[in-house]
Amino acid sequence: MASVEETVRGLKYDDNGLIPAIIQDRASKQVLMMAYMNVDSLLATIKTGKTNFWSRSRKKYWVKGESSGHTQDVHSIRIDCDLDTVLIEVTQHGAACHKGYFHCFYRRLDEAGQWQVTEQRVFDPEKVYKK
Amino acid sequence: MASVEETVRGLKYDDNGLIPAIIQDRASKQVLMMAYMNVDSLLATIKTGKTNFWSRSRKKYWVKGESSGHTQDVHSIRIDCDLDTVLIEVTQHGAACHKGYFHCFYRRLDEAGQWQVTEQRVFDPEKVYKK
Numbered sequence: 001m002a003s004v005e006e007t008v009r010g011l012k013y014d015d016n017g018l019i020p021a022i023i024q025d026r027a028s029k030q031v032l033m034m035a036y037m038n039v040d041s042l043l044a045t046i047k048t049g050k051t052n053f054w055s056r057s058r059k060k061y062w063v064k065g066e067s068s069g070h071t072q073d074v075h076s077i078r079i080d081c082d083l084d085t086v087l088i089e090v091t092q093h094g095a096a097c098h099k100g101y102f103h104c105f106y107r108r109l110d111e112a113g114q115w116q117v118t119e120q121r122v123f124d125p126e127k128v129y130k131k
Numbered sequence: 132m133a134s135v136e137e138t139v140r141g142l143k144y145d146d147n148g149l150i151p152a153i154i155q156d157r158a159s160k161q162v163l164m165m166a167y168m169n170v171d172s173l174l175a176t177i178k179t180g181k182t183n184f185w186s187r188s189r190k191k192y193w194v195k196g197e198s199s200g201h202t203q204d205v206h207s208i209r210i211d212c213d214l215d216t217v218l219i220e221v222t223q224h225g226a227a228c229h230k231g232y233f234h235c236f237y238r239r240l241d242e243a244g245q246w247q248v249t250e251q252r253v254f255d256p257e258k259v260y261k262k
Binding site for chain 2: 001002003004005007008020022024029030031033034046076077078079080081082085087097098099101104105106107108109112113114115
C-alpha cells in the first residue's frame with residue numbers, strides 16, 4: 001500500500017510543481033477560494049489539518065490565516081478524475097478573502113457584461129492586516 | 132463602460148492565455164469539475180449560455196457535452212479577488228465526469244492516505260462515448 005507521501009507525489013503537478021486546490025466551505029458549500037499547493041504544502045495540509053499553500057507571487061509557503069487568524073480546518077480532501085485538481089472541504093474561521101469578504105468570488109458578471117459586487121464585507125482588511 | 136469583450140480581456144490569464152474555471156452545480160452546490168478557458172471560450176460561454184473550454188491536452192475548443200450530451204446551462208459567472216479564477220454555477224444535464232460519475236471529485240483521501248471512491252457511477256462511459 002502506498003504511503004501518504006507516495007499518494008501525494010502520485011498526483012499531476014504543473015511545470016512549476018503546483019496543483020490547484022479549490023477550497024469549499026463545509027457549512028454553506030460556498031466555493032471560498034482557489035490557491036496552489038506543491039507536494040510539501042499538501043503534505044503539511046494533511047498533517048496539520050489546516051490549509052497550507054504555495055504563493056506563486058511571493059514564492060513562499062503560507063498557512064491560510066497566518067496573518068489574519070482566519071484559518072481553515074480541513075474536513076476532507078478529494079482528487080479529480082485527472083489527478084490534477086484538489087477539492088478541500090473546510091470549516092472557515094472568519095473569512096477567506098483578503099479583501100474582507102467571506103469568499104473571493106464576490107463579483108458576478110451582470111447582463112451588461114460588467115462585474116458587480118454582490119456580497120458585503122465581513123471585516124476591514126486595513127484593520128486585520130495591520131495588527 | 133467596458134464592453135463584455137473588454138471585461139473578459141481584462142482578466143488575468145496564464146502564460147498560455149488560460150484561466151481556470153471552477154464549475155459548480157446549482158442544485159446540489161457540488162463542485163463538478165475544473166477546466167480551462169481562454170478569452171474566446173469564455174466569450175462563447177457567455178454568449179451561448181453553455182460552458183465552453185480550451186483543452187490543454189488536445190489543444191482545441193470543446194463544448195462540455197458535445198460528445199456525451201451532458202451539457203451545462205450557465206446560471207452565473209463570478210470572478211475572484213485576483214481576477215485569475217472563474218466560478219461558474221450551472222445546471223448539469225446528465226453527469227459532469229467523463230468517467231461516468233456526476234462529478235469529477237469522486238475520490239476522497241482516507242485516514243491511511245489512500246484515495247477511496249465514495250460515489251457511484253451514473254452512466255457507463257463506454258456506452259455514452261461510443262455513440
